[in-house]
Amino acid sequence: MKFSIQRDRLIQSVQDVMKAISSRTTIPILTGIKIVATNEGVAFTGSDSDVSIESFIPKEEDGNELVEIFAPGAIVLQAKFFSEIVKKLPMDFVEIEVINHLQTVIRSGKSEFNLNGLDPEEYPHLPQISEENVFKIPTDIVKNLIRQTVFAVSTSETRPILTGVNWKVESDRLTCIATDSHRLAMRSAAIDFVNEAKYNIVIPGKSLNELNKILDDTNEPVEIVITENQILFRAKHLLFFSRLLEGNYPDTSRLIPTESKTDIVINTKEFLQAIDRASLLAREGRNPNVVKFSTLTSGIIEISSNTPEVGKVVEQVQSQSIEGEDLKISFSAKYMMDALKALEGLEIRISFTGAMRPFIIRPINDESILQLILPVRTY
């Protein structure tokens, strides 16, 4: 194997596939990046066996030569060292050559590294995924779907299925749901699907976080293929595979109240900042981070908290409207801030059905997104 490659593209590809590589793996070959040079270009692969990422650099793009192949071939190089080295190389192009079985030379200007490679034959194969049942979503929508739901997954392994995000595909619509049983985030989007297949899968939250970091902010489509136990995201020059979580995701539809007793419309940013300040003194013993919320007259909302040894805080926010019953309720400031940051739009509507029932937060005039929070008993 011998090729010359543009350094900045090499750095980007290595950085992308590094996101799949774990320093804690027990499989030695997976500490490496697999490099495969063909006459079409060079493919880089990283994997922790749950997530596998392949980034491809073509020989040429938009008339620029990115790679010159002198001899096709393959090698696996230790990811930690290889990624540090490529970042610091002096010239715009880098030559990589396997000289003697697995001995690999990396040259750039007057800099020459000689690394002990690993046998590429030992590297596990990526899943083979059939090309049927492909559906497409613009990249920016995929990123929003992830961002607006994944924060609500459970971080506890007591119910492993809740560490993933439930993706349901039905009638040309994708609905994403995450819950840690104290709050729930839901977002749906139209998809471009040629087929009538239905899916109900659970994708690890960790995989979606990594995918979100790698995807560019474009409106180019991402192709998505779902199989029995894998999902594949295919973007330009990028393959992202994730294992699916096994088990049935709970039916969350009955958790969501369909009627409300108090409806509040409020400016998102003002409300978020008031909650953020109130959370500074929300450190009371049994319920850390819980703030009290109550409706006053003239559309004013009061948010307060108290840490006896330190002090207390009272915030008032003028809402657009309060409809229905007066209300006193307590909830986690963190959950509320997470939900508000995930929502789009200048104003939100919060619909309560009493102080002890879950309440929902939505943007005004947008049914595709919903955040639900369970209150805390303090009043």
Place this chain on the structure above:
Amino acid sequence: MKFSIQRDRLIQSVQDVMKAISSRTTIPILTGIKIVATNEGVAFTGSDSDVSIESFIPKEEDGNELVEIFAPGAIVLQAKFFSEIVKKLPMDFVEIEVINHLQTVIRSGKSEFNLNGLDPEEYPHLPQISEENVFKIPTDIVKNLIRQTVFAVSTSETRPILTGVNWKVESDRLTCIATDSHRLAMRSAAIDFVNEAKYNIVIPGKSLNELNKILDDTNEPVEIVITENQILFRAKHLLFFSRLLEGNYPDTSRLIPTESKTDIVINTKEFLQAIDRASLLAREGRNPNVVKFSTLTSGIIEISSNTPEVGKVVEQVQSQSIEGEDLKISFSAKYMMDALKALEGLEIRISFTGAMRPFIIRPINDESILQLILPVRTY
């Protein structure tokens, strides 16, 4: 006490005095920020008893009203909470009022915090320092003096005196020296001094690092006063006190070689980057982070390192000139990179007196700065 104060200046002052406050203090009052309002403005003080910082906000500056005093007075507020609160307040001005003994109200717009203050009478007094023997150095030079020496202090407490920087004042010149006994950094500068006093003191490295963060990049003078066991730096609206280290700093002048056997002139940046890359594989057992350096023909320098299980690296750099004997020597890549980053100028001169003797690095044509490194035995 009651005053109204411009929020952004308040945030800046609180952030500055926070640099003196340690969360690990055993003196409860020192977890607080002391606030003193007088008819001239408001002074904020933080201290960990080694370092004390006072930041003053005057009533008015450049025609802008910064503070309005309604009633003079003093209070101590818990630094951790107070600093988080002021950063998040909604309006441009903040009102702070002591209402009931030590109860303090912080108001900004519709936000109201009520904090339990501490008794300002219990706060230790700042050292009283006489105004004799003041000398002046422009702020940017003070910052350079610190930056170019403090990194070389010892981080080990086995010889506590070496955790400080030795400042010597003699004949209108200040010389700063730091060493951890493996390398040494020295920088001197002219000072503006009306007096003939001599000083030889040791300032804790930690204090100088904090001072460097607080000082602005201006060429306004910093006034410096040295006493028996304290040093005071006075900049605009800022007082910075540090305790001095007790004990005698070793005489380092005899460590510095006065003759050389091999002299190399080389581009600073190219040399630094080559060392940086060579350090990536410098992980050999007994001498981690050590690279080998040797002179080749035609003014070429070779830098190499080797980690047996991973691989090796060879870097070549074209020097401007090599004069004197051929040389093979090994040294810590980290010490060399620290030294090179501290130096100014496009080119440096390295003067060696053999493979086992300390060598010195200086900018070309600048006698005011010197870096010294002890080699490591590997050849």
